[in-house]
Amino acid sequence: MNYFNRRNFLKSSALFAGATLITPNLISCQNPNSKLNIAVIGVGGRGRANYNPVLETENIVAMCDVDDIRAKDGYEKIQSLFPDVKKFTDFRVMFDKMHKEIDAVIISTPDHTHFAPAMIAMELGKHVYMEKPLAHNVWECRTLKKAAKYYNIVSQMGNQGHTTNGVRQIKEWYEAGVLGEVKEVHAWIGTFDFRPGHYWSLPESFPPPKHENPHHLNWDLWLGPAKKTRL
């Protein structure tokens, strides 16, 4: 399903309702026939599910990943459709060099590196789609919420389960008073397999054996704001 398409942007953006925004990149989005210029931050893994829906409708102008192997398929696919796309390892460098050409970003990096690129993007007036969980701690989440409002950008978190019609309908019923006073809420989860081997594996020994940093991974950039710790 396309959660990050032009129609959703146009529908939800205050810009198109006549609000005042001054950043040139956003003004360039005002023409509903023009395509958004998107930067993909985190190309491998979940990145694929997030950039795939926009490949036919928008332009991808930049892609950034810290792991050449994890991102390989994505790099190749995006490059085949957008031969002029620029490739980066460090999103700070990407924003420095290309911020004038970018309208919106899709952030699919691991949780601890959601906040930094999202804040930079918002400060530059870019729209942001980012993966759940929104950020690493409550302060970061609250700051992003304030920033989205302050910089008047359109943002969305990849919380697909909460953006479906069923959830919206219940919200509307609740707000219209149809349900009366809600005293109890039941929530449940499907059949995800959280045993070792599916999402994660137990190390053979503890502490786990040390490995050399793989040549294809920029470990410092992967760590980002996280502390370097040694077992």
Ligand SMILES: NC(=O)c1ccc[n+]([C@@H]2O[C@H](COP(=O)([O-])OP(=O)(O)OC[C@H]3O[C@@H](n4cnc5c(N)ncnc54)[C@H](O)[C@@H]3O)[C@@H](O)[C@H]2O)c1
């Ligand atoms: N909405 C959903 O249903 C859903 C499903 C799976 C994952 N997620 C979320 O998506 C995010 C990514 O998960 P994943 O399993 O794809 O992780 P991953 O470790 O595969 O990372 C995704 C990509 O980001 C790259 N990356 C890592 N650090 C980076 C950085 N600093 N700059 C640029 N690229 C970087 C990785 O190399 C990889 O290619 C997580 O926040 C996860 O919680 C959401």
